[in-house]
Amino acid sequence: xxxxxxxxxxxxxxxxxxxxxxxxxxxxxxxxxxxxxxxxxxxxxxxxxxxxxxxxxxxxxxxxxxxxxxxxxxxxxxxxxxxxxxxxxxxxxxxxxxxxxxxxxxxxxxxxxxxxxxxxxxxxxxxxxxxxxxxxxxxxxxxxxxxxxxxxxxxxxxxxxxxxxxxxxxxxxxxxxxxxxxxxxxxxxxxxxxxxxxxxxxxxxxxxxxxxxxxxxxxxxxxxxxxxxxxxxxxxxxxxxxxxxxxxxxxxxxxxxxxxxxxxxxxxxxxxxxxxxxxxxxxxxxxxxxxxxxxxxxxxxxxxxxxxxxxxxxxxxxxxxxxxxxxxxxxxxxxxxxxxxxxxxxxxxxxxxxxxxxxxxxxxxxxxxxxxxxxxxxxxxxxxxxxxxxxxxxxxxxxxxxxxxxxxxxxxxxxxxxxxxxxxxxxxxxxxxxxxxxxxxxxxxxxxxxxxxxxxxxxxxxxxxxxxxxxxxxxxxxxxxxxxxxxxxxxxxxxxxxxxxxxxxxxxxxxxxxxxxxxxxxxxxxxxxxxxxxxxxxxxxxx
Ligand SMILES: [Zn+2]
Numbered sequence: 001x002x003x004x005x006x007x008x009x010x011x012x013x014x015x016x017x018x019x020x021x022x023x024x025x026x027x028x029x030x031x032x033x034x035x036x037x038x039x040x041x042x043x044x045x046x047x048x049x050x051x052x053x054x055x056x057x058x059x060x061x062x063x064x065x066x067x068x069x070x071x072x073x074x075x076x077x078x079x080x081x082x083x084x085x086x087x088x089x090x091x092x093x094x095x096x097x098x099x100x101x102x103x104x105x106x107x108x109x110x111x112x113x114x115x116x117x118x119x120x121x122x123x124x125x126x127x128x129x130x131x132x133x134x135x136x137x138x139x140x141x142x143x144x145x146x147x148x149x150x151x152x153x154x155x156x157x158x159x160x161x162x163x164x165x166x167x168x169x170x171x172x173x174x175x176x177x178x179x180x181x182x183x184x185x186x187x188x189x190x191x192x193x194x195x196x197x198x199x200x201x202x203x204x205x206x207x208x209x210x211x212x213x214x215x216x217x218x219x220x221x222x223x224x225x226x227x228x229x230x231x232x233x234x235x236x237x238x239x240x241x242x243x244x245x246x247x248x249x250x251x252x253x254x255x256x257x258x259x260x261x262x263x264x265x266x267x268x269x270x271x272x273x274x275x276x277x278x279x280x281x282x283x284x285x286x287x288x289x290x291x292x293x294x295x296x297x298x299x300x301x302x303x304x305x306x307x308x309x310x311x312x313x314x315x316x317x318x319x320x321x322x323x324x325x326x327x328x329x330x331x332x333x334x335x336x337x338x339x340x341x342x343x344x345x346x347x348x349x350x351x352x353x354x355x356x357x358x359x360x361x362x363x364x365x366x367x368x369x370x371x372x373x374x375x376x377x378x379x380x381x382x383x384x385x386x387x388x389x390x391x392x393x394x395x396x397x398x399x400x401x402x403x404x405x406x407x408x409x410x411x412x413x414x415x416x417x418x419x420x421x422x423x424x425x426x427x428x429x430x431x432x433x434x435x436x437x438x439x440x441x442x443x444x445x446x447x448x449x450x451x452x453x454x455x456x457x458x459x460x461x462x463x464x465x466x467x468x469x470x471x472x473x474x475x476x477x478x479x480x481x482x483x484x485x486x487x488x489x490x491x492x493x494x495x496x497x498x499x500x501x502x503x504x505x506x507x508x509x510x511x512x513x514x515x516x517x518x519x520x521x522x523x524x525x526x527x528x529x530x531x532x533x534x535x536x537x538x539x540x541x542x543x
Contacts, residue, residue: 026051026065027484033071033455037445038078038421039429048076050451053484053499058447067486069479071455075416078424078443079452079482080402083107083228083431084262084289084370086156087398091382091391092373093128095399097480097488098473099463100423100454101371103130103442103503107228108262108372110134110198111155112143113189119154120193120502127500128487130438130452134198134228135189137216138162140182141204142169157375160345163203163299170204170303179212179531180514183219187512190219193504195436196226196258202234202244203303209532214251215515221257222511224435226285228260235296235304235352237314241268242275245288249275252286258434261288263296263372265361267353273364280366287430289370290361292404295351295467297325297374297395300336301344307333316352323349325393328468347374349395349467359412362405362419368426371401376471384495391471400463403474407462416458424454438503451484 026049035046035058042058049057049065057063079102085092088104096104111119111133123131133155142148145168150161162169174182186197197220201208217227231244245261252259264272272288279286303309310316311333322331324339325347331339339346361367376382376392388399402423409419428443441450454477461476480488485499513519515531 026056026063028067028069028451028481028486029063029065030069030071030076030453030455033074033076035076035445036417036420038417038425039444040446041417042445043417048445048453050481050484053451055445055447055449055451058445069455069486071479073457074455074478075420075458076445077420077454077456078428078445079103079454079480080369080423081105081427081443082371082373082402083260083368083427084291085373087373087375088123088131088133088155089375089379089382090126090384091376091379091386092398093384094493095388095391095471095473096129097493098475098477098491099399099402100456100474100477100480101129101402102452102454102480102482103132105132105134105195105503106155106198107134107195107260108198108230108370109138109156109159109200110136111189111194112136112139112151112158113185113187113192113194115151115154116189116192116194120504122154123500123502126498128493128498129482129500130503131500132195132503134196135186135194137182137186137197137199137201138169138204140185141174141207143185144178144181145169145172145174145207157379160299160375160377163301163345169207171207173207173209173530173532174212176515176517176531179215183215184512184514186216186219187510190223190225191508191510193507194225195431195504196220196228196260198228200230201232202230205232205303208232210247211532213247215531217248217251217255217257217259219512221255223505223508224258225505226258226260226430226434228262230262234263235266235314235350236268238268238271241266242271245272245275249279249286252284253279256284258285258430260430261286263291263370264288265290265292265353265357269357269361273367277366285430285433287366287368287426289368289427291370291372291397291401292358292362292408293395293397293401294353294355294358295323295349295395297347297349297372297397299345300348301340305336305350321351323351323467325349325395325470347377347394359408362408362412362414362422365418366426367422369402369405369422371397373398373401388471388473389469393468394470396463396465396467396470398465399471400465400474403461403477404463406456406458410458436503436505438501451481453481455479455481
């Protein structure tokens, strides 16, 4: 009899549990939207229930939540992932949300290795979007070769200062000892959980040997992580651009390590794309990104803008291709030289390819969108509240890159699923595949995934940022959810709502082994004399 009551009680308890499951209240419900998942290609009007920061259900049944979003007529897509954003600051967050971005990562320049942890700590609990950084090759070189130590931001914006006076970071071939110091600084960042190594070798083409790049890829590869590279010859011709990525891909193939091609929206892009696709078919984790604009943006003193390269080798005229971002005026060789004396790192726009190429890029499957958004200067008084129009002018990719892709896809009959994949999954996939857990559960609209969600109107979504006013926000992106929390409602970012999470690896022990001549000799016989693999400028012996 006692047994009977026990069983009855257990049965009643389980009935109670079942009925609460049916009537389960979600934290947030998105009703009647067109849910699109780039991984499974699911594409259907459904309801999405979110609980504890995750997608708990995607169903055609009616569901209820504490808060409800009506998404009728709207697309419910994975939150946009921008893997190439040099400005991860509060004054940028509203613009990022208006453009649908829920994760912004600085993977091309990145953060200074020993300060990576602090870079993350500064954003803890006060970021509206998820954030992360690679470890910066350029800053390791500036620290070792120039003694640069004037850190303020700990990542890309510090380049304005570090590129200013000394050029050792760009032009010096390190000795073996200096090379080991550079690698060791990078290693500190990898130990602290940096996403990979970011290398702007295109700005350091004289100083960085083929050996140095190879050793960087070896080091990040020990941790299973990528190199993200601004190629050695970017911006270049269809030959030199391609040769630039071939350097990175040959190393990736020899070492079996992941690699990301930064902004290959340059001459030679069709060849670069085919290289990436074919290597992925062979199992290599190599990917590329583009930003949908015909002009780039950089500092006036970039080595590739010197007359020898920009005019003589590449055949450009300053009058047609080099524009001041603040004044809108085009430079001549003379005005460029004058400005170099006054403000060498002044930000400029660089026109380098016909506009028609942009549509080609968005048609290429597998490509990710990396905005390459630039830090804004002067930034002394910029806050979250600074009006969009009052932000200093910058390349329009800062505010509009993602909405522009959606608009161009609509205007050129490119399948919406492809655009959705480019804006989210095409970054989440390679990063997740290299073991980054945070990216194995993002970039996908599936049950169990983290609820980073961008909800937009496919018929109207558009960018408004232009070369004249690069900070105007996109429209048509209606609601944005980050880690299950609504951060933008009816195109209005919600101040003080900061659910952004760090995107990083857990700290690990060092895997760095300093390079030695003996070590090289015992394995490969031919020992380089220095880190560069030889003595630069030495004369061959005549026998
Ligand atoms: Zn770049």
